[in-house]
Amino acid sequence: MKRRTFVALGAAGLTMAVSGGARAQTAPREDIQTFSRDPVKVAALRLAFEKLGARSPDQLVGWFNYAAIHGVPSNDPIAPTLPVSMRTYWRQCHRDEGQFFIWHRAYLAALERNLQTLSGMTGLRLPYWDWYKDPTLPTIFRGEFLDAARTRRNPLYDPRRDAAVQAGQPVWTPASSGAIDQPGFREFQADLGGSEHGDIHVGVGGWNEQGGLPDMGRVPTAARDPIFWLHHCNIDRLLTAWISRGRAAPDQSAAFDAAGYKFPLEGGADFTPKAAALDMNSRTPLGQAYESLDAPFVAPPPRPVTRPPVTRRVGAGARSMGRGALALNPPTSVAVPAQGLSVEIALPAAGDRRVRDALNAPLARATSVVVVLDNVTLEQSPKGLTGYDVFLNLPGGSTANPAPYKIGAISLFNLTMDHDHEAPMAAPVYRFQVVRQVRARGGLTSSLIVTLVPRYGPRADTAANPPSIRVGDLRVEVSANPVE
């Protein structure tokens, strides 16, 4: 081989290595504590957010539209003044809860590209906020001004946050829900989404006098706060940590690609990633490593729970719910006070013919038993309340280790969707499969007790007890169908 040829090949090889290997060479997304120690990166992040914030709301790559991609309140005063064509970008999030992780991954990647362009720092990466490790709002996001003379505004500041959080007090009392120990993707998502994810949203947003949840605390406004991106970067990191434990996410390609999500990029094009490129099952998705995949991999220590009194007793009934499912109680609407409650549901008699006809078997032979909280709506958000943990057959009094009785979690954040005419959304329905717990406790032989125990942030008014959420229909469904 002649030397010239060798050089040419070598050069070609190098080019390939750079373009093909660029993903692997991408700097990792750093913990905000690491990131904050580099003043060049901090300045670049601030510059990019300053430019986004300075743009008028009709700009596709600007603060208003980028937040509206996630959500926009139905009564927003600016939205009606903007070009109709912009609306095709709005409210892309939460169209399908199953795409929670993959959609946010794309959303983060799109913003990250814009931050790189706007800052002029091509290697700029979004940092993540590990709120297990440090529950206080990262320092560079606090403080309205960057100078003592109060002339330079901090682009990472949002005035619509909880005042104590803004002052550096913890957003929450770090507590793993054990999500990362869940082997199933849906259970992992349900635990993380019903607990940590929502608690941080609500904790940062705080509570105003009307009981409303500003910016971070509500789905339609959450992405208006720059800390949103670091919070979701951490959620994305936790998915990667979960994958790195040998777990697998289901293939969401068909639904994701069919939805045709699009994110405007600086320069005029749209970022329209395909599911395959988002690498749900990779430890380095999009070529992005995280500085650390540390997460609470060990189940959290048990925290004692005292069961709220049974304030509602529901008699047995039987109604068909379709597809072979039978509800064991009549429609039951429950207003849940901030301090929680227990509902006791009587079971039909062992020989109940309606049950036998529906199941082709006596009740004890049901293969699926689901506690359903249907049509859940937010009434009020009392100060400090972030959500509820849901238990089945929790003993009365205090239980030192309630873990075996826990069947799920609800976050107030997920109840803050706007139900407007443009993006009609059904109110959330929670389905908790409990057939294993029921069998472990001797089957469907006595009544069932469903308990909602409040989860509070660190500065809660636990004496307040207004109705906080309403469950439109709380029911127990049984069927002879195989458990999904």
Ligand SMILES: [Cu+2]
């Ligand atoms: Cu979120």
